[in-house]
Amino acid sequence: MNAPDTRHLRLLLALALAVAAIALIWLLLGATRSALELWRELAGLPAVLRLGLLALLLAAVAASAWLVWRLLHPRPRKPRPVPAPDRGNVEQRLQQLQSRKVETAALEAELHELDRRAAGEDCYVAVFGEISAGKSSLIRALAPQAEAGVDVLGGTTTRVAHHRGELAERSLTLADVPGTQEVAARERETMARDEALRAHAVVYVTAGDLTRAQDQELRWLHGYGKPLLLALNKIDRFDATERTQLLTTLRERYAAIADRVVAVRAGGREQLLRRLPDGREESVVRDALPDVADLRAALRDCLAADRTTLEQARAGAVLGRLGERLGEAEQAVREREARAIVDRYTRRAIVGALAAVAPGTDLLIQGALATGLVRELAALYDTPLRQIDLDGFLRQAALTLRTTSSVVLAIAGNALKAFPGLGTLGGGVLHAIAYGLIFDSLGNAVVQTLHEQQRFDQEQAQQTLQRLLSEQARGRVAHVAQLALQGLTRDTE
Structure with missing residues (x-):
């Protein structure tokens, strides 16, 4: 930029500052005039009414100041205390774990020991x-x-x-x-x-x-x-x-x-x-x-x-610890089932993409699978999912895929190098593995936000999806490649 252009820019900035200063002074003068008029009107009122209005005005100013301060300094949320589980709750959760093929002998033994000591x-x-x-x-x-x-x-x-x-x-x-x-x-x-x-x-x-x-x-x-x-x-x-x-x-x-x-x-x-x-x-x-x-x-x-008081305290401690152990077991089985859901939808996406021309640049191609995957994971974590949240997340995911499709293809290509038999089958397999990586990343992003937030956080899920699509985690890529190999084997059979 030459000197005349710089001088013109400075003149424009000076003019803008002058106009802003004049506008500010004008506003201050107007506010002062209004305040003086209000004061004259208040002075003509009876003393009791005047003092009452002044008190209300001060209270309004104080309340406004307090609201502004609270907005700038929000109170940290206190964690809600988790009540100790009662006997019925523990037994119900044990039955639910047993129905999901989880070994619960050690947890049942604690209940038997609790009863044995209570009877003595x-x-x-x-x-x-x-x-x-x-x-x-x-x-x-x-x-x-x-x-x-x-x-x-x-x-x-x-x-x-x-x-x-x-x-x-x-x-x-x-x-x-x-x-x-x-x-x-x-x-x-x-x-x-x-x-x-x-x-x-x-x-x-x-x-x-x-x-x-x-x-x-x-x-x-x-x-x-x-x-x-x-x-x-x-x-x-x-x-x-x-x-x-x-x-x-x-x-x-x-x-x-x-x-x-x-x-x-x-x-x-x-x-x-x-x-x-x-x-x-x-x-x-x-x-x-x-x-x-x-x-x-x-x-x-x-x-x-009293013996009853001692027994209640002891039972509360045992049941509280049992509640913690049940929570750990429930989380483990939930993670196992979430992994199975993600693998199932990833395998379906791979099989469905074997004849695809593009590497999944638009989730609408397999939108039904993506919708089913997110809904099934939300149901597993007992999390309500609004259709508007799901649609918004899938739109964002589609935009992310348009910008990272080349990266996904590169990762899929690296996966083929580790499996020479797959690499000889052509571009269809490359697209299938790319689709598999997309659905694996999508599922894991949703699982992570449901586990950490106990709700569906669209923004966090989107950020996690973007990170997973850009990572070249060898274990995850190899896992998707194995799913692709399984899909191809079943398809040829």
Whole structure:
């Protein structure tokens, strides 16, 4: 651009700014004039009426300002609490899983164990905590005469040692569960947590201040609403001042989580220095006497509640965990069924496209298949789908395909290289694989948004579709090529 053109542009910009400034000044003058006229009219009114109108005006201004602030600073949505499932809900969901050919023996075993313990008179206490915290020694101190029994839940291989004793003339069963935070022991940690939920009360054992992982475990256990005690073990390792400070810290930090924080000594071995008559000193190792009186008293208080109340809290914890496990199983079977639906429609699209001339540049060619695919996936995820949303999504998908058809063809061509037998069959196979990639991407995009959003999000599904069409994920391409090979085999047969 030359100098005269630049000067003309500057003159136009200056003129536009001048006009805008004059218009702004004119508006301000008009607003000022209106305000003065309103003030004169208000001044002529009685004092009571004038003050009332001023109050209403200020309230309107304040309300408008508040609405603007709320629009600019929206409140985060609070997640709705998910109620613990009741027995009927759990049994109904179990039956639904069984009808879909899902193995539910372990889940049914939890219900049987829940009933077995409810029918008995024992109070179950799970001694929970990290490995080396002294749980086993503490159980022996609480029930020194008990012999360990091994209970096996029907249909599983889970084994938990139970030590039976008495506490305040009540039958007591102490569950010795595996220590948490062990190396490569995720299964044992899950076993420990499940047994803690089956108990009427939980004793969490620690040998010092809680780590972050221990803090999370303690809060997780508290979330199920059953009696929870925090036992500080091995107190003989601390002097009086350290012990007092640590107990004070734990009691202040977990006042709202643990029913009581107590100090215990589970026993074990202790080393003493003994002075001999000739003046020499020798080290002596002997059994340390356990000190669990405070823990016994705390347990007695926790278990003094009505049996029905304890049983309700225990059943709520077990059913809550069963609800989580049912959700995981339902999600797994839903993913499996969604994959089968996508594969079925992908195979149909491949077979239908074997004679196509263009590589699927318009979904209207196979619009019925695309509509059926999205509707069936929405039904699987119990998500209502409006026709207007479906039509809009398919229109957007068609536009995306027009801009990415060359990419889809290139990916399909790469797939043929991995399957030489397919490559010799000509361009029809190339188009068929391209169609297969389109429908596989379409189905996976819809599944992802239904899973993450719990609704049909047209924009997210479109973005995911565009990304999947541009990816050259070898596993997905190979899968579609295998579906194409299956379609060709069936077609030739």
